[in-house]
Amino acid sequence: MRSEVSVTFKDGPPVRIDLREEPPMPNDVARKWLDDQFTQMGCEPLRPTGKLLMADRVVVVAQAAGPAGFADVKWAREFARATSAALAKPLVHIDADSLSISY
Numbered sequence: 001m002r003s004e005v006s007v008t009f010k011d012g013p014p015v016r017i018d019l020r021e022e023p024p025m026p027n028d029v030a031r032k033w034l035d036d037q038f039t040q041m042g043c044e045p046l047r048p049t050g051k052l053l054m055a056d057r058v059v060v061v062a063q064a065a066g067p068a069g070f071a072d073v074k075w076a077r078e079f080a081r082a083t084s085a086a087l088a089k090p091l092v093h094i095d096a097d098s099l100s101i102s103y
Contacts, residue, residue: 004018004019006092008094008097012067019084034058042064043061
């Protein structure tokens with residue numbers, strides 16, 4: 001089964017992370033990893049109410065990491081594993097500039 005996370009940044013090719021050969025990350029570990037990244041990167045909730053959906057967290061972390069963050073192959077692989085597990089989706093596409101996500 002195909003499993004991939006891709007992230008698009010303006011004026012650049014999509015970053016594609018193939019997860020077929022990667023071991024799955026447990027959901028609770030994935031959520032904690034994304035929470036930790038959100039905090040470490042000083043990210044802010046997208047909504048004025050402060051409510052933060054997991055999909056929002058994924059998009060904001062991707063945007064904060066930027067192309068330079070995804071150049072770190074180890075970090076990018078962990079991000080993709082956490083994203084796939086936390087969202088329970090094998091195929092995820094993130095557009096970091098428009099802050100959107102599709103499955």
